[in-house]
Structures are given as structure tokens and as C-alpha cells.
Amino acid sequence: GESVGLHLPTLSVQEGDNSIINCAYSNSASDYFIWYKQESGKGPQFIIDIRSNMDKRQGQRVTVLLNKTVKHLSLQIAATQPGDSAVYFCAENPSGGYNKLIFGAGTRLAVHP
Amino acid sequence: EPEVTQTPSHQVTQMGQEVILRCVPISNHLYFYWYRQILGQKVEFLVSFYNNEISEKSEIFDDQFSVERPDGSNFTLKIRSTKLEDSAMYFCASSPTGVGTFGSGTRLTVV
Numbered sequence: 362g363e364s365v366g367l368h369l370p371t372l373s374v375q376e377g378d379n380s381i382i383n384c385a386y387s388n389s390a391s392d393y394f395i396w397y398k399q400e401s402g403k404g405p406q407f408i409i410d411i412r413s414n415m416d417k418r419q420g421q422r423v424t425v426l427l428n429k430t431v432k433h434l435s436l437q438i439a440a441t442q443p444g445d446s447a448v449y450f451c452a453e454n455p456s457g458g459y460n461k462l463i464f465g466a467g468t469r470l471a472v473h474p
Numbered sequence: 475e476p477e478v479t480q481t482p483s484h485q486v487t488q489m490g491q492e493v494i495l496r497c498v499p500i501s502n503h504l505y506f507y508w509y510r511q512i513l514g515q516k517v518e519f520l521v522s523f524y525n526n527e528i529s530e531k532s533e534i535f536d537d538q539f540s541v542e543r544p545d546g547s548n549f550t551l552k553i554r555s556t557k558l559e560d561s562a563m564y565f566c567a568s569s570p571t572g573v574g575t576f577g578s579g580t581r582l583t584v585v
Contacts, residue, residue: 407574407575
């Protein structure tokens with residue numbers, strides 16, 4: 362069945378270091394992917410998205426890489442800050458429409474001073 | 475910045491009771507969603523709603539669940555007879571197109 366999973370449940374980094382959060386997806390038909398950040402007590406917050414016709418997309422301090430060959434998605438955060446501490450979810454849109462997102466299990470990012 | 479507003483933030487209910495979770499989507503959005511997140515687990519899709527009807531629902535969204543857009547601003551999720559396993563955070567989301575903006579959620583506790 363469809364599934365989106367994460368390689369690492371917890372990632373600890375030093376402030377100022379770069380962080381890489383990984384995600385594997387299983388539905389090769391998915392054409393749209395999103396990274397969300399969730400802080401304690403809040404809803405998922407959009408970070409960055411990418412469509413399947415792209416390999417890389419950059420935002421402010423964040424980069425998403427998509428490897429369709431191995432069905433792998435990663436989120437890179439440059440110069441990680443304490444405010445980046447949160448749970449990060451990848452999500453895929455398997456249907457190509459505007460219906461549902463399938464979320465991964467989440468990775469907790471802990472940034473230490 | 476426009477927000478999706480959910481009320482209440484926390485609802486405690488007895489097993490078997492009906493609950494209605496309320497959401498005010500962003501005003502010019504056309505697509506509405508409900509997701510849930512059991513404590514410590516991933517976010518799960520429940521239902522999507524467009525043009526005043528359900529466009530897709532998951533296997534979780536059984537006959538105990540229903541959604542309604544009773545007026546031009548509110549979007550509600552009703553659980554008719556709550557079970558212990560319905561305890562979770564329920565998130566509403568809305569979007570003009572594909573990317574949803576999520577509310578802060580309602581924590582439902584069934585006792």
C-alpha cells in the first residue's frame with residue numbers, strides 16, 4: 362500500500378551546523394511532495410514543496426532534494442538555529458489532485474547551543 | 475497573515491457522546507480537509523471537501539464521522555458516538571489549490 366516513512370526518528374545537531382532530514386516514499390506515482398514543521402501544540406507548518414519534475418528546490422535556509430530513482434526525499438537546513446527545533450514531516454500527494462496528503466512518521470530535530 | 479481557526483482547542487467528552495469540532499478556513503480557500511494525529515504518531519488524512527461535497531475520504535472516516543459547511547465560513551467535523559480510540563489531535567486545513575494551511579488543532583480526549 363501507500364506509505365511514506367522516515368529513516369531517523371530523532372536528529373540532534375549543534376547550533377550553526379547543517380541538518381539533513383530524510384524520507385522514503387513508496388508510491389512512484391506521487392508527483393508532489395511537501396515538508397512540514399510541527400512545533401509543540403501547533404499544527405503542521407508548510408516549509409517547502411517540490412514537484413516530481415524537479416530534483417532540487419531551494420528556499421530560505423532550506424533545500425529539498427528529490428531522488429525519484431530510489432524514491433527518496435530530503436530536507437536540508439543550513440545553519441540550524443534553536444528555533445528550528447521541532448518535528449519535521451514529509452508528505453506526498455499520491456493522487457495528483459488536491460485531495461489528500463500522506464504524511465511520514467516524523468523526525469524530531471533537536472538543536473543544541 | 476490569514477489563519478485557519480479551530481475551536482475548541484481542547485474537548486473532553488464521554489465515550490458514546492457526540493462531538494462537533496469547528497473550523498473557520500481562510501476566506502478565499504476552496505478546498506477543506508480534516509486530518510487527525512494520535513499522540514506521538516503521524517498525521518493521518520480523514521477527508522477532503524470541495525464544492526460542498528466530500529471529494530475523498532480515508533478508511534478511518536467511517537459512518538460515525540460527517541463533515542458539513544453549514545454557512546459560508548465554518549467547516550465542521552462531527553463524530554456521532556465517540557470511542558476511546560478517537561482521542562487525538564484533529565487538524566483542519568484549507569487551501570486555494572494544493573498546499574493546505576493547517577489550523578492549530580483541537581485535542582479531543584474521550585474518557
